[in-house]
Amino acid sequence: MVTESPGMTTYDTALLDRAETLRSDAVLMEEYARRLRATAATLGGCRAAPEWSRPTLERQAAACVTAADQLRTAAEALDTHARPGD
Numbered sequence: 001m002v003t004e005s006p007g008m009t010t011y012d013t014a015l016l017d018r019a020e021t022l023r024s025d026a027v028l029m030e031e032y033a034r035r036l037r038a039t040a041a042t043l044g045g046c047r048a049a050p051e052w053s054r055p056t057l058e059r060q061a062a063a064c065v066t067a068a069d070q071l072r073t074a075a076e077a078l079d080t081h082a083r084p085g086d
Contacts, residue, residue, distance in 0.1 A: 019082070
């Protein structure tokens with residue numbers, strides 16, 4: 001016989017699963033930021049690279065870091081909402 005923990009519902013479990021997905025997405029966004037910065041650094045030493053490429057890649061990397069922070073904040077909010085109160 002399968003039972004649920006007191007106070008936890010299927011909806012709560014779904015929210016907790018979604019929160020975990022958001023945390024995984026945050027890790028991906030940080031990896032994208034790392035890759036963008038590595039590309040910017042590589043292009044910084046390449047004379048053929050357009051002037052705009054490095055600052056554009058740096059801005060995109062910063063946006064990825066911001067997105068990662070926001071994803072973690074959203075995950076934390078879902079966790080708080082989904083868990084039973086004390």
